[in-house]
Amino acid sequence: MASTKKRWSQHVSETSDALDLTKGVFAQSDPKRIARSLKRSAEHSDHRKSDPYRSAMSMLTFYINRAGHTLGDARKGKLERAKDELRALFGKAARPHVGEASKTPAKAAAKGSR
Numbered sequence: 064m065a066s067t068k069k070r071w072s073q074h075v076s077e078t079s080d081a082l083d084l085t086k087g088v089f090a091q092s093d094p095k096r097i098a099r100s101l102k103r104s105a106e107h108s109d110h111r112k113s114d115p116y117r118s119a120m121s122m123l124t125f126y127i128n129r130a131g132h133t134l135g136d137a138r139k140g141k142l143e144r145a146k147d148e149l150r151a152l153f154g155k156a157a158r159p160h161v162g163e164a165s166k167t168p169a170k171a172a173a174k175g176s177r
Contacts, residue, residue: 082108082122089126094141097123098148116153123149 082104091097101123105115112118127134127142134142150157 082111082118084122089123089130089142092141094144094148097142097145098152101145101149102152116149116155119149119153120146 082101084104085100088097088100088104091100098119101119102115105111105119105122108115108118113121123142123146127139147157
């Protein structure tokens with residue numbers, strides 16, 4: 064039972080009918096290919112409950128969060144770049160990455176004037 068419980072997220076990724084993912088999509092090395100594959104899957108899915116962008120981004124975020132500590136820094140970086148590519152494919156605004164300056168210019172200026 065422990066091994067079954069441990070791998071529930073893998074089961075969800077493999078059997079979810081929200082998106083029909085291409086086998087090995089998250090193992091690809093090119094963030095653009097990952098994003099294009101997720102976009103294609105989301106746009107062709109008849110089972111998704113939200114718009115294609117949200118479905119694709121949710122599946123990618125789910126994978127990153129569930130893979131957690133088993134993802135190396137380089138692999139996680141590629142998957143984070145795939146998020147950026149996905150945003151670009153759907154015409155969404157880019158978001159700053161964790162660790163990057165996320166302050167608005169006004170807040171940064173106020174902090175610098177102290």
